[in-house]
Amino acid sequence: MRILSVLAASLFSVSSFASTVPDDPHLYVQGQAKIQVQPDRATIRVAIVEKSKQLPEAKQKVDDIMAKAIKLAKRFDIEKDDIHAEQLNVYRQTRYNRNTNEEEFEGFRVTRSLTLTLKKIESYPELLQALVDTGITEFNNTEFSVSNREELTDKLKLKAIKDAKLAVKELAGAFDVEVDKLYSASFAPINAPTVPYLRQAPAMKMMDSESGSYKEAYNTGAITIEAQVYAIYLIK
Template sequence: MKNAALALGLFTASCGLSSLAWAETTPTAPHLSTSGQGKVQAQPDMATLVIDVSTTQAQASQAKKQTDARVARYFDFLHQQGIVDKDINAANVTTQAQYDYSVQGKPKLIGYQASRTVTVTVHQLTKLNPLLDGALAAGLNEIRSVSMAVEHPEQYQQQARQAAVNDAISKAKSLAAGFNATLGPVWSINYQTQSHEAMPMVRMMSAKAAVADTSADQTYQQQKLDFSDNVDVVFTLNTHSLGAEPGDHTPPKNP
């Protein structure tokens, strides 16, 4: 009967793991290696707007002054909408000479362009569309991106991690039971910090879906965010049900 236990010691049920990677983390006693995955979806409750503004004038100072004026108008609008200064970032400006290359020969200087980027964190998604409209009304001429997020991502990451742990335990129990064995203590855990998937961009509904009684605010669909995690675990095995003597974990002899 000992031979059966020794033979089982050579068996490793691996889910997505190479034997070489686990060579230094697996016991010589009967054991089982498995991997668990977890995934949790979250409804976005905040967004980040990135909006650009640029103007071109004959002088760089004039271009900057006009660009600053547009940003200042948008700041006033944001404050009226209840957006606080800590959720606004526009501390940047660039100026660049503009040339006309249409005529052969030496490029002709036609002016200077001043550009700024305004980043706004929105904690009330019902304000999303009004803030975008307000940006365009203030003269900010390019909406670069609208990305969704959650206020407290760590709680969803923890849920995904626990789901991965539960998945690993469930797989291990099922595999052990299939060989008339039971799980012993955990031998090792291999874990690397995971992160949720990239923040999705807001997308517009199709013209067909946007019926006449649908408001503009409703046409912005809030995609869900995915949080995933995984964990690799090595369990020792109790193999007395196969006929081995209880506590017999003698490592297999080299041939």
């Protein structure tokens, strides 16, 4: 957002030409804004594991399942750049025989990992079942996210700045002092010996994604996105 970029530049330019904390009387405040949203994409990490004393046999089976999984991902409209198939890993497994005091060969453990980014979140339950059907043997973890997180964060930063302005008015009014001007501001905590004044956080609003039946099948909970701004105001 152009307005936010210009505003952020002006805030940091004020900070760069001022010491961290002024010697003059001042008020140190924190503005914040946050929101809860439903995820609209899922990054799924799975793996194929096969064990056999015949390495070619294990490798072939892993490769076949991987090919099916990639073909399946395309059927779910997952783009090529969102399909990441890792290289083959081979481990030679042995077991210690207490009777003979020797290591005995048990076989080879062959693995390949696959990461998929699903942008049609409503298809998540169906995709999981389809992956199981293809022969995927391990589901490592799924990370849910929001595609427009950067855009939401930019908007929250603007709201955090407004909240900081309200905070300094509230604090100045409580102490019956008059605000002079902004001394410094930053989206990161200012190196100050005191804790900034923080207004009571406003109630978070829930934003629904277009996830449809996905919510009914898998309730992952909302993702909280937040932004803070820290400001020092001189007082008269």
